[in-house]
Amino acid sequence: MALDTKSETRQFTVVGTRPLRPDGIDKVTGRARFGADMTAPGMLIGLVLRSPHAHAKIKRIDTSAAEAIPGVHAVVTRADFPVIGDNDFIADILDNCMAGEKALYDGHAVAAIAASSGAIARKALKLIKVDYEVLPHVTDVDAAMKPGAPVLHEGRANETVPEGMSSNVVARYEFGHGDIGAGLAGADRVLERTYRTEATHQGYIEPHACLAQMGPDGQADLWCCTQGQYMVRDTCAAILGLKQGQLRVTASEIGGGFGGKTTVFLEPVALALARKSGRPVKMVMTRSEVLRATGPTASSSIDIKLGMTKDGRITAGFAELRYQGGAYPGSPVEFGAMSAFAPYDLDHVKTVGWDVVTNRPKQAAYRAPGAPMAAFAVESAIDELAKGFGLDPLEVRLKNAAREGTRASYGVTYPAIGLEATLRRAKDHPHWTAPLGSNQGRGVACGFWFNFGGNTCVSMNIAPDGTVNVIEGNPDIGGSRASMSMMAAEELGISYDQVRTVIADTASLGLNDVTDGSRVTFAVGLATIEAARDAKREMCKRAAMVWGIEEDAVEWKDGAAHPAGPNAGSHPPMTLAEIAAIASNTGGPIAGHYEVNAEGAGVSFATHMVDTEVDPETGAVKILRYTVFQDAGKAVHPAYVEGQFQGGAVQGIGWALNEEYIYGADGTLQNAGFLDYRIPVASDLPMIDTVILEIPNPGHPYGVRGVGETSIVPPLATIANAVSAASGVRMADLPMSPPKVLAAIKGA
Amino acid sequence: MSRIHVTTTINGDPVEYLCDPEETLLDVLRDRLGLTGSKEGCGTGDCGACSVTMNGRLVCSCLVLGAEAEGAQIATIEGMAKGETLHPLQRKFIEHAALQCGICTPGILVAAKSLLERNPDPTEEEARYWLAGNLCRCTGYDKIIRAVMDAAAEMREAS
Ligand code: FES
Ligand code: FES
Numbered sequence: 001m002a003l004d005t006k007s008e009t010r011q012f013t014v015v016g017t018r019p020l021r022p023d024g025i026d027k028v029t030g031r032a033r034f035g036a037d038m039t040a041p042g043m044l045i046g047l048v049l050r051s052p053h054a055h056a057k058i059k060r061i062d063t064s065a066a067e068a069i070p071g072v073h074a075v076v077t078r079a080d081f082p083v084i085g086d087n088d089f090i091a092d093i094l095d096n097c098m099a100g101e102k103a104l105y106d107g108h109a110v111a112a113i114a115a116s117s118g119a120i121a122r123k124a125l126k127l128i129k130v131d132y133e134v135l136p137h138v139t140d141v142d143a144a145m146k147p148g149a150p151v152l153h154e155g156r157a158n159e160t161v162p163e164g165m166s167s168n169v170v171a172r173y174e175f176g177h178g179d180i181g182a183g184l185a186g187a188d189r190v191l192e193r194t195y196r197t198e199a200t201h202q203g204y205i206e207p208h209a210c211l212a213q214m215g216p217d218g219q220a221d222l223w224c225c226t227q228g229q230y231m232v233r234d235t236c237a238a239i240l241g242l243k244q245g246q247l248r249v250t251a252s253e254i255g256g257g258f259g260g261k262t263t264v265f266l267e268p269v270a271l272a273l274a275r276k277s278g279r280p281v282k283m284v285m286t287r288s289e290v291l292r293a294t295g296p297t298a299s300s301s302i303d304i305k306l307g308m309t310k311d312g313r314i315t316a317g318f319a320e321l322r323y324q325g326g327a328y329p330g331s332p333v334e335f336g337a338m339s340a341f342a343p344y345d346l347d348h349v350k351t352v353g354w355d356v357v358t359n360r361p362k363q364a365a366y367r368a369p370g371a372p373m374a375a376f377a378v379e380s381a382i383d384e385l386a387k388g389f390g391l392d393p394l395e396v397r398l399k400n401a402a403r404e405g406t407r408a409s410y411g412v413t414y415p416a417i418g419l420e421a422t423l424r425r426a427k428d429h430p431h432w433t434a435p436l437g438s439n440q441g442r443g444v445a446c447g448f449w450f451n452f453g454g455n456t457c458v459s460m461n462i463a464p465d466g467t468v469n470v471i472e473g474n475p476d477i478g479g480s481r482a483s484m485s486m487m488a489a490e491e492l493g494i495s496y497d498q499v500r501t502v503i504a505d506t507a508s509l510g511l512n513d514v515t516d517g518s519r520v521t522f523a524v525g526l527a528t529i530e531a532a533r534d535a536k537r538e539m540c541k542r543a544a545m546v547w548g549i550e551e552d553a554v555e556w557k558d559g560a561a562h563p564a565g566p567n568a569g570s571h572p573p574m575t576l577a578e579i580a581a582i583a584s585n586t587g588g589p590i591a592g593h594y595e596v597n598a599e600g601a602g603v604s605f606a607t608h609m610v611d612t613e614v615d616p617e618t619g620a621v622k623i624l625r626y627t628v629f630q631d632a633g634k635a636v637h638p639a640y641v642e643g644q645f646q647g648g649a650v651q652g653i654g655w656a657l658n659e660e661y662i663y664g665a666d667g668t669l670q671n672a673g674f675l676d677y678r679i680p681v682a683s684d685l686p687m688i689d690t691v692i693l694e695i696p697n698p699g700h701p702y703g704v705r706g707v708g709e710t711s712i713v714p715p716l717a718t719i720a721n722a723v724s725a726a727s728g729v730r731m732a733d734l735p736m737s738p739p740k741v742l743a744a745i746k747g748a
Numbered sequence: 749m750s751r752i753h754v755t756t757t758i759n760g761d762p763v764e765y766l767c768d769p770e771e772t773l774l775d776v777l778r779d780r781l782g783l784t785g786s787k788e789g790c791g792t793g794d795c796g797a798c799s800v801t802m803n804g805r806l807v808c809s810c811l812v813l814g815a816e817a818e819g820a821q822i823a824t825i826e827g828m829a830k831g832e833t834l835h836p837l838q839r840k841f842i843e844h845a846a847l848q849c850g851i852c853t854p855g856i857l858v859a860a861k862s863l864l865e866r867n868p869d870p871t872e873e874e875a876r877y878w879l880a881g882n883l884c885r886c887t888g889y890d891k892i893i894r895a896v897m898d899a900a901a902e903m904r905e906a907s
Contacts, residue, residue: 024842027850028834030785030825034851037784203885205797206851241824255851256885257786287790478848478886639845641886647848650888674794674883682889683873683880724811 009270014490015702018639021482022500023253035209035225041281043211044073044114046273047121047283048266049128050293051103051110054359054667055150058103058130061111065127071120074277076130077111081242081272088156090238092328096362097239097268104152105131105359106329106668107292114273114281137359137667141324142301144168144358145276146534152357154460156329168357173337175410180305183316183348185318187307191385195715197734198660199299202366203651203679207285208294213268216278217335220247220271225254227261228514233506235309239268240275247271247592250505251475258651259365260504262514265294295364296661298331298549300322300373308385316348317341317409321374324356325363327483331355332370335450338410339713340374342448343605344400345421345613349409359667365516367648368449368709372655372716376734379445379717384730393444393721394427397607418631418695419446419605425691426607431627440613440624441725447606447713451706452517453598453699457510458475458527460488460535460592464584466577468492470501470528473512474520478647478708479640486636487525487702491532493559494576510595518706522697523598529701535592539579542586547571600699601706606630608649619742621657622623623722627689633705645711646688652715654680660735756817758783759827767814774798776814777824785825785854789883796882799855799862806862808881825854828861836906837861837899845894846904848886856882860896868904870895 026032063075078100084091099108111128115121136150143149144166151167160172186188220242227233229249237244254261266283273281285294301322307315319340325331337353349438351374386396401419408414414605426432426444436442470488474480485499492499513519540554543561549556553568554561560573583590611624628645635641658678662670671677696703716734724730729744751766758781767776774791775799777783791794791810798809801823802816809824828835837860840846848851856879863870863878870878875896876889884892 018845020842020843023756023850024847025834025838027853028838028841028857029829030783030854033784033851034787036778040814079850204849204851205795205883205885206787207789254849255789256849258885260874284788287792287795477844637845639891640848641849643891646888646890647886651885673792674790675792679883679885680888681880681883682893683874685876687891687893688888688890 012490014496015488015634015636016638018637019482019486019496021479022485023476023481024677034206034255035252036284038211038223038252040213043280043282044116045118045121046112046270046281047125048109048269048289049111049125050289051099051106051108052153052668053103053132053134053424054139055108055135056103056132057135057458058099058101058110059133060131062129063111064115066124069120069124069127069642071116072113072124073116073279074114074273075111076269076276081239087238090235093235093263094239094268096328097265100493105361107289107361107567109269109293112273114277117244119697139360139663139667140357141299141322141356142360144324144356145322145354151521152327152359164461169354170357171355173334173353173473174351175337177407178348178385180316180318180348180350184305184307186219186314188310189388190305190307190383191381192305193381193732195301195302195304195380195732197376198658199296199360200366200655201296201677202258202260204256204258204260208266208288209284210267210270210275211280211282212267213280214271214274218242218246222247222249222267222271223252224249224267225252225261227254227257227477227516229506230473230511231262231265231514232264232543235264236268236271240271248505251503252476254475257295257477258367259369260295262365262516263295274413287674288414288672289568291677292669293361294614295362297366297369298325298333298363302373302377304377304381306381306385308389310389311393311735312386312389312399314346314400316345317346317378319351319377320356321351321353322356323353323370324358324360326360327357327513329355329357332361332365335370336374339371339448341409343402343446345402345406347407351409357725364508365710367651371447371713372652375445375447375472375713376720380720380732383717383721383724394423397446398423414603416695417603417605418693421695422605422607422629422631425693426609426629429627429691431609431625434708436611439616439726440611441722441727442611443718443720443722444607444609445714445717445721447710449518449604449710449713451522451601451604452519453523453601454513454517454519455511455597456523456527457512457595458524460531460533460578461579462535462590464580466498466580468494468499470499471504471509472501472524473504473509473526474515474524475503477515478643479637480520480524483521483636484524484528487528488532491529492536492576493557518708519601522601522704522706525636525704526598526700527594527596530594531536531592533588534594538590539576542579542583543574545586546574602633602697602699604631604707604710606710606714608718610718610722612719612722612726614728616721616745619738619740619745621736621741623653623685625686627691628711629691629693630692630707630708630710631695631705633700634694634702634703635692636704638692641692642690644663644708645690645696648709648711649688650680650685652712653719655734656719657735658737752815754815754818756820756822758822759805759824769815771814772810773812773814773817774809783824783826787851787854796854796859799856799858799882801858806859823845825858828857835861836898836902840895844890844891844895844898846887851883852884856884856892859893864900864903869901870900
């Protein structure tokens, strides 16, 4: 699918406007139904018993006392799940949902119960006796790599890992080109630094929740908050030995995900309890369970070597990245290693990534997984070198910026991209030259994300009265129903109000990949446009039939079929509504379809700028002003594009300043609540200004690029660079919490 | 354990229920009365998703016992629109795209309404501090604050 050649000059009528979202009223009145808002007749409440130990052998589980409590209908442990063959990916997910031989982190599920009320379930949970043999644990990435560190699993390292390393090191990745030694030799200065970031949680406000039902015939229904109902279906079917077509998954409205709801935690357990009890089972996590047992992102430790000439040319970039992704293989270090230097056009670049397991919860994707930590390291190093030479940090980035034709550090050659445009706009923006007060400093940094396309399936139904339904299969996590309706209206030439987009369950539409990789507006949008084109072809055919002319003598314009070409004759145009009204007489209902495994998502770049004030007495960092410059390709609904820019920037601010997983000496999480795991609140922040650049993505008919993830990539370094400018101290260890900043100031 | 009989008023409607002594008002609203517009983001008073007013005072319903509602006037998100007419805050939230996922929205609307009843002309900073107990992870608060300020301006003009 290529960009329409006309697209750069195309005048859009609906795309680019800001209509009201169709689910708005439901969501401001409390009517919208989220994961925990569903009930079923005869429903039981399910609860999970979790390991209090960071690492322990499970010697025996005695559930008899719990089962004897009146009102308890089912108890499950790992013994109630089938043994998974050699599919490590599914086996790890099952083991994470319900521990097997060992509990691998504080909060790891070891048993679950379904009872007629929450109170009975809570009481019965306490009667499950688990006999643990506590084992030594490790939660820090560098400690876990040391020979002699407590080992989680033997034999999980793949062939990329050299002999002799700790068994906790499970994969190694390498990217790059050129000759680092030669590049560094050409530098006027080489900077070597180590940077560390702590794990942060996606922090969606809606805890995981689901409602499962299963009959003895194997037909099952599952309602849950997820970023992908098909992923839930396929994963649960594999874990429980069900047929995909027998398990229907309906996605509730979703109260945030940011990647954290791209896997399953409760769902297979709820289905197992429903199967065993013969009753519907509802499960809802507490906040503490969300923090202890779902997927935060990885923590990282990164070494950088960066060479620069005194006029600001980067001669070589090297990064060694170590990410721990919790108790199972799969930290996002590969994406970190691929993205670290992606914004720059470098002759000599190399990255090495190490995937490491520790006694922490299995990480899940978090908005541009793996990229923010890598960008923190690289963008901090660039800033430090540029400042050392007295160079303008935006000019240095412009001098090294990747552009069309640049060979990226991870191997691809870029088509048209928007990095330079964001940098130039940043330089021209009044924010860049606004005066600063004492203890205040300004920082900038860039960020990159790949974006994704993937499996996508869309249907479009034309109702007899000429209104239109778009049927798509991706949960609406931030206004995407509106964007789909807009693209459908644009393509059909009708008004936005005539289109309503709904989200199908897994039985009602073909497979759609999860809402991730910023793929929905791009890939589902593309499929919506193509489904509309399919419907238009059918409508032109119907008009041709009515007019008694050839199909190819009809064209679609402004919401109507028109005769076109020398042999068409003259007929008054037939509108969509007129064609729909007589569909029964011209061949039956009219619908459009499109299925694709979409490619060409179009990479995305951003530049962020921040002013901070550092309190020299307390070390507290205040965000005074923040501006996001990002390429959206084409902003379909600019208000929701701005919302993605703002939301990602603020999650990055939290990551930079406050948020962290804090583990005690016993390996248990010390801050499993929103009081102590502190995400940014309204009074911490200024308005977040946004500048949308539109460099069309050649891979989408309207030029759309994904916008959701890139915005979390630059903030960590942007803020660290501003803190350095404000206070003179270079923070290489996140979060930049007041005690750490104060200690750095005192030590400086 | 015997249940407690409670007679109260919710969004103007007389309501009676039986609840356990340790049951929260949020659980009563959601699980006994089917008023699932109030959300549970934490259950510990830290997120504001469960915000309701009790006798005009903004509270986290997860920190109030169901039994404490005896004789009280409770207002929840379900009572905010009057028939087909949305409250100006509700309308402005949609117009300003002040919600992405919408899970925080009911609590923030209840809290913002409570602010404007006390202070019809808040500064941006006052609005930010009043809403500091309501977490939103999606929006970065920018559009929420704009929607609140715009609704306040419209309500001042109308009154
Ligand atoms: S649920 Fe009551 S404050 Fe979070
Ligand atoms: S809109 Fe999602 S938490 Fe506020």
